[in-house]
Amino acid sequence: MKLSTKGRYAVTAMMDLAIYGSAGPVTLADISQCQGISLSYLEQLFAKLRKAGLVEGVRGPGGGYRLARPANQISVAQIITAVDESVDMTRCKGEANCQDGESCLTHELWMDLSKRLYEFLDGITLADFVERPEVQEIARRQSREALRHHLLFGRFAA
Amino acid sequence: MKLSTKGRYAVTAMMDLAIYGSAGPVTLADISQCQGISLSYLEQLFAKLRKAGLVEGVRGPGGGYRLARPANQISVAQIITAVDESVDMTRCKGEANCQDGESCLTHELWMDLSKRLYEFLDGITLADFVERPEVQEIARRQSREALRHHLLFGRFAA
DNA sequence: ATATTCCCTAGCATAGCAGTCGGGATTGGA
DNA sequence: TCCAATCCCGACTGCTATGCTAGGGAATAT
Numbered sequence: 001m002k003l004s005t006k007g008r009y010a011v012t013a014m015m016d017l018a019i020y021g022s023a024g025p026v027t028l029a030d031i032s033q034c035q036g037i038s039l040s041y042l043e044q045l046f047a048k049l050r051k052a053g054l055v056e057g058v059r060g061p062g063g064g065y066r067l068a069r070p071a072n073q074i075s076v077a078q079i080i081t082a083v084d085e086s087v088d089m090t091r092c093k094g095e096a097n098c099q100d101g102e103s104c105l106t107h108e109l110w111m112d113l114s115k116r117l118y119e120f121l122d123g124i125t126l127a128d129f130v131e132r133p134e135v136q137e138i139a140r141r142q143s144r145e146a147l148r149h150h151l152l153f154g155r156f157a158a
Numbered sequence: 159m160k161l162s163t164k165g166r167y168a169v170t171a172m173m174d175l176a177i178y179g180s181a182g183p184v185t186l187a188d189i190s191q192c193q194g195i196s197l198s199y200l201e202q203l204f205a206k207l208r209k210a211g212l213v214e215g216v217r218g219p220g221g222g223y224r225l226a227r228p229a230n231q232i233s234v235a236q237i238i239t240a241v242d243e244s245v246d247m248t249r250c251k252g253e254a255n256c257q258d259g260e261s262c263l264t265h266e267l268w269m270d271l272s273k274r275l276y277e278f279l280d281g282i283t284l285a286d287f288v289e290r291p292e293v294q295e296i297a298r299r300q301s302r303e304a305l306r307h308h309l310l311f312g313r314f315a316a
Numbered sequence: 317a318t319a320t321t322c323c324c325t326a327g328c329a330t331a332g333c334a335g336t337c338g339g340g341a342t343t344g345g346a
Numbered sequence: 347t348c349c350a351a352t353c354c355c356g357a358c359t360g361c362t363a364t365g366c367t368a369g370g371g372a373a374t375a376t
Contacts, residue, residue: 002161002163003159004161011268012268104192106171109170109287110166117279120275124274135263
Protein backbone atom coordinates (compact mmCIF):
# COMPACT_ATOMS: atom_id res chain seq x y z
CA MET A 1 0.00 0.00 0.00
CA LYS A 2 1.21 3.41 -0.86
CA LEU A 3 -0.28 6.83 -0.35
CA SER A 4 0.75 9.73 -2.52
CA THR A 5 -0.78 12.61 -4.44
CA LYS A 6 -1.92 10.18 -7.10
CA GLY A 7 -4.09 8.42 -4.58
CA ARG A 8 -5.44 11.73 -3.40
CA TYR A 9 -6.48 12.64 -6.93
CA ALA A 10 -8.38 9.40 -7.21
CA VAL A 11 -10.06 9.71 -3.84
CA THR A 12 -11.18 13.29 -4.35
CA ALA A 13 -12.47 12.46 -7.82
CA MET A 14 -14.41 9.52 -6.40
CA MET A 15 -15.84 11.82 -3.76
CA ASP A 16 -17.07 14.04 -6.58
CA LEU A 17 -18.77 11.08 -8.19
CA ALA A 18 -20.38 10.11 -4.92
CA ILE A 19 -21.60 13.63 -4.17
CA TYR A 20 -22.73 14.88 -7.54
CA GLY A 21 -23.54 11.55 -9.11
CA SER A 22 -27.11 11.52 -7.88
CA ALA A 23 -28.12 13.70 -10.84
CA GLY A 24 -26.65 11.41 -13.46
CA PRO A 25 -23.12 10.66 -14.67
CA VAL A 26 -20.36 13.13 -13.91
CA THR A 27 -18.01 14.09 -16.74
CA LEU A 28 -14.27 14.06 -16.33
CA ALA A 29 -14.21 17.53 -17.85
CA ASP A 30 -16.15 18.81 -14.84
CA ILE A 31 -13.83 17.15 -12.35
CA SER A 32 -10.82 18.34 -14.29
CA GLN A 33 -12.00 21.92 -14.20
CA CYS A 34 -13.06 21.81 -10.58
CA GLN A 35 -10.02 20.09 -9.14
CA GLY A 36 -7.46 21.54 -11.51
CA ILE A 37 -6.28 18.14 -12.69
CA SER A 38 -5.40 17.51 -16.32
CA LEU A 39 -8.23 15.84 -18.21
CA SER A 40 -6.10 13.21 -19.88
CA TYR A 41 -4.44 12.34 -16.60
CA LEU A 42 -7.86 11.88 -15.05
CA GLU A 43 -8.76 9.58 -17.91
CA GLN A 44 -5.77 7.41 -17.11
CA LEU A 45 -6.71 7.27 -13.46
CA PHE A 46 -10.29 6.38 -14.30
CA ALA A 47 -9.11 3.64 -16.64
CA LYS A 48 -7.60 1.98 -13.58
CA LEU A 49 -10.65 2.66 -11.45
CA ARG A 50 -12.80 1.10 -14.14
CA LYS A 51 -10.57 -1.96 -14.41
CA ALA A 52 -10.84 -2.31 -10.66
CA GLY A 53 -14.62 -2.33 -11.01
CA LEU A 54 -15.14 0.81 -8.95
CA VAL A 55 -16.72 2.98 -11.64
CA GLU A 56 -18.46 2.54 -14.95
CA GLY A 57 -18.42 4.89 -17.88
CA VAL A 58 -21.39 6.10 -19.90
CA ARG A 59 -20.53 7.19 -23.40
CA GLY A 60 -22.04 9.83 -25.58
CA PRO A 61 -23.48 13.24 -24.77
CA GLY A 62 -24.89 13.43 -21.25
CA GLY A 63 -22.53 10.62 -20.35
CA GLY A 64 -19.74 10.51 -17.86
CA TYR A 65 -18.81 8.25 -14.97
CA ARG A 66 -20.83 6.85 -12.15
CA LEU A 67 -20.01 4.61 -9.22
CA ALA A 68 -20.26 0.93 -10.03
CA ARG A 69 -21.53 0.20 -6.52
CA PRO A 70 -23.32 2.11 -3.79
CA ALA A 71 -21.05 4.59 -2.05
CA ASN A 72 -21.14 2.65 1.20
CA GLN A 73 -19.52 -0.31 -0.55
CA ILE A 74 -16.51 1.62 -1.87
CA SER A 75 -13.72 2.16 0.61
CA VAL A 76 -10.84 4.58 0.45
CA ALA A 77 -8.42 1.65 0.59
CA GLN A 78 -9.96 0.15 -2.54
CA ILE A 79 -9.54 3.39 -4.44
CA ILE A 80 -5.93 3.86 -3.43
CA THR A 81 -4.87 0.32 -4.20
CA ALA A 82 -6.67 0.47 -7.55
CA VAL A 83 -4.69 3.50 -8.62
CA ASP A 84 -1.43 3.17 -6.72
CA GLU A 85 -0.59 -0.39 -7.62
CA SER A 86 2.44 -1.00 -5.44
CA VAL A 87 3.19 -4.45 -4.19
CA ASP A 88 6.86 -3.79 -3.75
CA MET A 89 7.53 -5.91 -0.72
CA THR A 90 10.50 -5.87 1.54
CA ARG A 91 13.70 -7.11 0.01
CA CYS A 92 15.01 -9.05 2.95
CA LYS A 93 12.12 -11.51 3.04
CA GLY A 94 12.93 -15.05 4.00
CA GLU A 95 16.26 -15.61 2.41
CA ALA A 96 18.13 -12.97 4.32
CA ASN A 97 19.08 -14.53 7.60
CA CYS A 98 20.37 -11.64 9.56
CA GLN A 99 20.61 -11.92 13.34
CA ASP A 100 21.68 -15.55 13.55
CA GLY A 101 19.34 -17.12 11.04
CA GLU A 102 16.33 -15.31 12.45
CA SER A 103 14.59 -13.41 9.68
CA CYS A 104 14.24 -9.71 10.33
CA LEU A 105 11.62 -9.16 12.97
CA THR A 106 10.88 -5.61 11.93
CA HIS A 107 9.54 -6.80 8.61
CA GLU A 108 6.90 -8.79 10.41
CA LEU A 109 6.04 -5.74 12.41
CA TRP A 110 5.86 -3.58 9.32
CA MET A 111 3.56 -6.05 7.65
CA ASP A 112 1.36 -5.89 10.70
CA LEU A 113 1.35 -2.10 10.65
CA SER A 114 0.49 -1.86 6.97
CA LYS A 115 -2.28 -4.39 7.50
CA ARG A 116 -3.70 -2.26 10.28
CA LEU A 117 -3.46 0.80 8.05
CA TYR A 118 -5.28 -0.95 5.24
CA GLU A 119 -8.04 -2.08 7.56
CA PHE A 120 -8.42 1.45 8.82
CA LEU A 121 -8.74 2.90 5.32
CA ASP A 122 -10.94 0.02 4.30
CA GLY A 123 -13.33 0.98 7.07
CA ILE A 124 -13.85 4.43 5.58
CA THR A 125 -16.27 4.50 2.68
CA LEU A 126 -17.33 7.22 0.32
CA ALA A 127 -20.72 7.20 1.97
CA ASP A 128 -19.11 8.45 5.17
CA PHE A 129 -18.41 11.69 3.38
CA VAL A 130 -21.52 12.00 1.29
CA GLU A 131 -23.90 11.51 4.17
CA ARG A 132 -22.86 14.66 5.98
CA PRO A 133 -25.44 17.38 6.35
CA GLU A 134 -23.38 20.11 4.69
CA VAL A 135 -22.59 17.86 1.75
CA GLN A 136 -26.23 16.92 1.45
CA GLU A 137 -27.07 20.61 1.40
CA ILE A 138 -24.68 21.40 -1.42
CA ALA A 139 -25.66 18.31 -3.35
CA ARG A 140 -29.29 19.35 -3.21
CA ARG A 141 -28.44 22.84 -4.43
CA GLN A 142 -26.30 21.35 -7.17
CA SER A 143 -29.00 19.04 -8.42
CA ARG A 144 -31.54 21.87 -8.46
CA GLU A 145 -29.14 23.83 -10.61
CA ALA A 146 -28.51 20.83 -12.78
CA LEU A 147 -32.25 20.45 -13.25
CA ARG A 148 -32.62 24.13 -14.19
CA HIS A 149 -29.72 23.68 -16.57
CA HIS A 150 -31.41 20.75 -18.18
CA LEU A 151 -34.63 22.72 -18.58
CA LEU A 152 -32.82 25.72 -20.03
CA PHE A 153 -31.25 23.56 -22.64
CA GLY A 154 -34.37 21.62 -23.32
CA ARG A 155 -33.00 18.36 -22.09
CA PHE A 156 -36.32 17.29 -20.68
CA ALA A 157 -38.49 19.31 -23.02
CA ALA A 158 -40.57 16.83 -24.94
CA MET B 159 1.10 13.32 4.71
CA LYS B 160 2.52 10.80 2.38
CA LEU B 161 3.36 7.15 2.74
CA SER B 162 5.95 5.53 0.53
CA THR B 163 8.84 3.10 0.77
CA LYS B 164 10.96 5.86 2.21
CA GLY B 165 8.66 6.10 5.19
CA ARG B 166 8.76 2.33 5.55
CA TYR B 167 12.55 2.38 5.73
CA ALA B 168 12.40 4.96 8.49
CA VAL B 169 9.72 3.15 10.46
CA THR B 170 11.42 -0.24 10.31
CA ALA B 171 14.75 1.32 11.26
CA MET B 172 13.11 3.03 14.21
CA MET B 173 11.60 -0.30 15.23
CA ASP B 174 15.10 -1.70 15.26
CA LEU B 175 16.23 1.09 17.55
CA ALA B 176 13.30 0.49 19.85
CA ILE B 177 13.84 -3.27 19.98
CA TYR B 178 17.60 -3.60 20.16
CA GLY B 179 18.34 -0.25 21.73
CA SER B 180 18.05 -1.52 25.28
CA ALA B 181 21.63 -2.78 25.13
CA GLY B 182 23.13 0.53 24.05
CA PRO B 183 23.19 2.49 20.80
CA VAL B 184 22.50 0.71 17.53
CA THR B 185 24.84 1.34 14.62
CA LEU B 186 23.55 2.19 11.18
CA ALA B 187 25.89 -0.46 9.80
CA ASP B 188 23.88 -3.11 11.66
CA ILE B 189 20.56 -1.82 10.37
CA SER B 190 22.00 -1.49 6.89
CA GLN B 191 23.15 -5.09 6.89
CA CYS B 192 19.98 -6.44 8.46
CA GLN B 193 17.45 -4.57 6.35
CA GLY B 194 19.45 -4.46 3.14
CA ILE B 195 19.38 -0.68 2.94
CA SER B 196 22.37 1.29 1.77
CA LEU B 197 24.36 2.72 4.67
CA SER B 198 24.70 6.18 3.23
CA TYR B 199 21.00 6.33 2.45
CA LEU B 200 20.25 5.39 6.03
CA GLU B 201 22.52 8.19 7.16
CA GLN B 202 20.46 10.64 5.16
CA LEU B 203 17.25 9.34 6.67
CA PHE B 204 18.65 9.53 10.17
CA ALA B 205 19.82 13.07 9.57
CA LYS B 206 16.16 13.97 9.15
CA LEU B 207 15.08 11.90 12.10
CA ARG B 208 17.69 13.64 14.22
CA LYS B 209 16.60 17.10 13.05
CA ALA B 210 13.07 16.12 13.98
CA GLY B 211 14.27 15.29 17.48
CA LEU B 212 13.31 11.62 17.27
CA VAL B 213 16.79 10.11 17.66
CA GLU B 214 20.15 11.17 18.95
CA GLY B 215 23.53 10.01 17.71
CA VAL B 216 26.42 8.81 19.83
CA ARG B 217 29.78 9.18 18.17
CA GLY B 218 32.90 7.15 18.47
CA PRO B 219 33.43 3.43 18.89
CA GLY B 220 30.54 1.73 20.63
CA GLY B 221 28.35 4.57 19.42
CA GLY B 222 25.31 4.54 17.20
CA TYR B 223 21.80 5.89 17.47
CA ARG B 224 19.28 5.73 20.24
CA LEU B 225 15.75 7.00 20.59
CA ALA B 226 15.57 10.55 21.88
CA ARG B 227 12.39 9.74 23.81
CA PRO B 228 10.78 6.65 25.29
CA ALA B 229 9.29 4.40 22.64
CA ASN B 230 5.76 5.07 23.82
CA GLN B 231 6.21 8.74 23.00
CA ILE B 232 7.25 8.21 19.37
CA SER B 233 4.42 7.63 16.94
CA VAL B 234 4.52 6.21 13.44
CA ALA B 235 3.03 9.45 12.15
CA GLN B 236 5.91 11.44 13.60
CA ILE B 237 8.46 9.22 11.89
CA ILE B 238 6.78 9.39 8.51
CA THR B 239 6.29 13.14 8.53
CA ALA B 240 9.90 13.63 9.66
CA VAL B 241 11.24 11.72 6.68
CA ASP B 242 8.58 12.23 4.03
CA GLU B 243 8.29 15.97 4.23
CA SER B 244 5.38 16.65 1.92
CA VAL B 245 3.15 19.58 2.53
CA ASP B 246 2.04 19.81 -1.06
CA MET B 247 -1.51 20.90 -0.51
CA THR B 248 -4.31 20.92 -2.98
CA ARG B 249 -3.89 23.36 -5.80
CA CYS B 250 -7.45 24.57 -5.98
CA LYS B 251 -7.46 26.04 -2.49
CA GLY B 252 -9.45 29.24 -1.91
CA GLU B 253 -8.92 31.14 -5.07
CA ALA B 254 -10.48 28.60 -7.40
CA ASN B 255 -14.19 29.20 -7.24
CA CYS B 256 -15.60 26.29 -9.10
CA GLN B 257 -19.25 25.41 -8.62
CA ASP B 258 -20.60 28.95 -8.42
CA GLY B 259 -18.09 30.53 -6.06
CA GLU B 260 -18.28 27.64 -3.64
CA SER B 261 -14.78 26.33 -3.03
CA CYS B 262 -14.33 22.67 -3.85
CA LEU B 263 -16.07 20.62 -1.22
CA THR B 264 -14.00 17.53 -1.87
CA HIS B 265 -10.87 19.29 -0.70
CA GLU B 266 -12.44 19.82 2.68
CA LEU B 267 -13.34 16.17 2.76
CA TRP B 268 -9.84 15.14 1.77
CA MET B 269 -8.37 17.32 4.49
CA ASP B 270 -10.67 15.59 6.92
CA LEU B 271 -9.62 12.18 5.70
CA SER B 272 -5.91 12.91 5.89
CA LYS B 273 -6.44 14.32 9.37
CA ARG B 274 -8.14 11.10 10.41
CA LEU B 275 -5.32 9.09 8.88
CA TYR B 276 -2.73 11.13 10.74
CA GLU B 277 -4.54 10.69 14.02
CA PHE B 278 -4.69 6.96 13.41
CA LEU B 279 -0.97 6.69 12.74
CA ASP B 280 -0.26 9.08 15.58
CA GLY B 281 -2.02 6.68 17.91
CA ILE B 282 0.41 3.89 17.07
CA THR B 283 3.72 4.16 18.90
CA LEU B 284 6.92 2.17 18.68
CA ALA B 285 6.16 0.78 22.10
CA ASP B 286 3.13 -0.99 20.65
CA PHE B 287 5.51 -3.17 18.70
CA VAL B 288 8.28 -3.57 21.23
CA GLU B 289 6.00 -4.71 23.99
CA ARG B 290 4.92 -7.88 22.25
CA PRO B 291 5.92 -11.18 23.82
CA GLU B 292 7.73 -12.54 20.77
CA VAL B 293 9.66 -9.32 20.39
CA GLN B 294 10.54 -9.35 24.05
CA GLU B 295 11.78 -12.89 23.63
CA ILE B 296 14.08 -12.03 20.75
CA ALA B 297 15.27 -8.87 22.42
CA ARG B 298 16.27 -10.86 25.51
CA ARG B 299 18.17 -13.37 23.38
CA GLN B 300 19.82 -10.54 21.49
CA SER B 301 20.95 -8.77 24.62
CA ARG B 302 22.36 -12.01 26.06
CA GLU B 303 24.37 -12.40 22.89
CA ALA B 304 25.41 -8.79 23.01
CA LEU B 305 26.60 -9.28 26.57
CA ARG B 306 28.56 -12.40 25.59
CA HIS B 307 30.01 -10.41 22.72
CA HIS B 308 31.07 -7.70 25.07
CA LEU B 309 32.72 -10.22 27.37
CA LEU B 310 34.48 -11.96 24.49
CA PHE B 311 36.00 -8.70 23.39
CA GLY B 312 36.77 -7.63 26.90
CA ARG B 313 34.47 -4.65 26.87
CA PHE B 314 33.66 -5.03 30.53
CA ALA B 315 36.87 -6.75 31.55
CA ALA B 316 38.51 -4.49 34.07
C1' DA C 317 -24.70 13.94 -38.91
C1' DT C 318 -22.63 15.94 -35.38
C1' DA C 319 -21.11 17.02 -31.06
C1' DT C 320 -20.16 14.94 -26.89
C1' DT C 321 -18.36 11.92 -24.16
C1' DC C 322 -15.55 7.80 -22.94
C1' DC C 323 -11.50 5.05 -24.32
C1' DC C 324 -6.63 3.88 -25.67
C1' DT C 325 -1.62 4.44 -26.84
C1' DA C 326 2.56 6.83 -27.06
C1' DG C 327 5.69 10.03 -25.66
C1' DC C 328 7.95 13.59 -22.53
C1' DA C 329 9.83 16.68 -18.85
C1' DT C 330 10.55 16.83 -14.19
C1' DA C 331 11.07 15.45 -9.41
C1' DG C 332 12.03 12.35 -6.09
C1' DC C 333 13.95 7.91 -4.80
C1' DA C 334 17.75 5.06 -3.72
C1' DG C 335 22.31 4.85 -3.92
C1' DT C 336 27.48 6.15 -4.38
C1' DC C 337 31.47 8.66 -3.25
C1' DG C 338 34.49 11.31 -0.67
C1' DG C 339 35.43 13.60 2.80
C1' DG C 340 35.09 15.43 7.59
C1' DA C 341 34.39 15.46 13.22
C1' DT C 342 34.23 13.01 17.50
C1' DT C 343 35.62 9.67 20.73
C1' DG C 344 36.66 5.07 23.05
C1' DG C 345 40.35 1.97 23.46
C1' DA C 346 45.37 0.10 22.55
C1' DT D 347 49.27 9.30 21.26
C1' DC D 348 47.40 7.12 17.62
C1' DC D 349 43.92 4.24 15.48
C1' DA D 350 39.62 2.64 14.36
C1' DA D 351 34.82 3.04 14.77
C1' DT D 352 31.21 5.73 14.54
C1' DC D 353 28.35 9.70 13.35
C1' DC D 354 27.97 13.74 10.22
C1' DC D 355 27.78 16.35 5.76
C1' DG D 356 27.53 17.61 0.86
C1' DA D 357 27.67 16.65 -3.97
C1' DC D 358 26.68 13.77 -7.71
C1' DT D 359 24.10 9.95 -10.47
C1' DG D 360 20.96 6.52 -12.64
C1' DC D 361 16.38 5.31 -12.59
C1' DT D 362 11.62 5.22 -11.84
C1' DA D 363 7.12 7.20 -11.35
C1' DT D 364 4.52 11.22 -11.69
C1' DG D 365 1.84 14.41 -13.97
C1' DC D 366 0.96 15.92 -18.29
C1' DT D 367 0.38 16.47 -23.60
C1' DA D 368 -0.95 14.82 -28.09
C1' DG D 369 -3.54 12.32 -31.10
C1' DG D 370 -6.40 9.41 -32.33
C1' DG D 371 -10.35 6.16 -31.90
C1' DA D 372 -15.55 4.20 -30.54
C1' DA D 373 -20.09 4.80 -28.82
C1' DT D 374 -24.35 7.50 -28.52
C1' DA D 375 -27.80 11.17 -27.44
C1' DT D 376 -29.83 14.94 -30.12
